[in-house]
Amino acid sequence: MKHLVVFLGLSLLVLSCGGNKNELAFDKRIEAYEDSIEQWGGGLGSKEEINGFAERYISLLLETYEEEPKNPKNPQYLDRVHMWYATIGKPVESIKWATILLDKYPKYENREMVLESVAAIYDGDITPRDSNKVRQYYLQLLKEFPTMDKEKKEGIEQRLKYNQLSFEEYLMKQISEGEIQP
Secondary structure, three states: OHHHHHHHHHHHHHHHHOOOHHHHHHHHHHHHHHHHHHHHOOOOOOHHHHHHHHHHHHHHHHHHHHHOOOOOOHHHHHHHHHHHHHHOOOHHHHHHHHHHHHHHOOOOOOHHHHHHHHHHHHHHOOOOOOHHHHHHHHHHHHHHOOOOOHHHHHHHHHHHHOOOOOHHHHHHHHHHOOOOOO
16 A cells, blocks of 8 residues: 555656646547557448547647647657548648658658658649659658668669659559569
8 A cells, every 4th residue: 555655646746747737648648549549450440430530539649739839749640640641541631741740850760751651642642643742752762861772762763764654554564564463
C-alpha cells in the first residue's frame, strides 16, 4: 500500500510537471487510437467503419497540431495525417498535409519517405495527372538524398525518363519489356 501511494504521488508529480496538460491529453488520446490500430490490425471492418475511424483519428491529429504548435511530435502527426488521407483515398488532402510537413519541418527524419510518397501520389492518384509535380518531387528526392539505395535511385531515374507516360502506361511498358512480372 505504501508503495502504491508513493507511486501515485510520483505519477501525479510527473504528470503535473511534465509539460502542457493539453499536450499530454492530446498525446494520450493519440496513443489510445494507435493502440486501437495495433489491436485492430488495419483491415477488419467495413469500408465505412475504417473510413470513420480514420477521419476521427485524422481530426485528433490535426487538432493536436493546431492546438499545440510546439508539440515535438507534430511532424510525426502530420506524416500520419498524410498517410491516412492517402489510405482512405483522399490524395488531395494527403498532399496538402505532406506539403505543409515538408515546408515546415525540413529536417523531419522521414522526409525521404514523404517526398517519395508525394511523388507517387501525383504520379498515380491525382486526376488529371500532374507530370510537372511528379518530376518536381522525384528530382527533389534525388537532390536531397543522393546516397539513397542504388536500386531505388535507378528506379526513380527510369521513371523520370518516361514521365510523359501515365503510371499505368509505365507499368505496362515495364511488363511488355520483361522488366517486371505481371
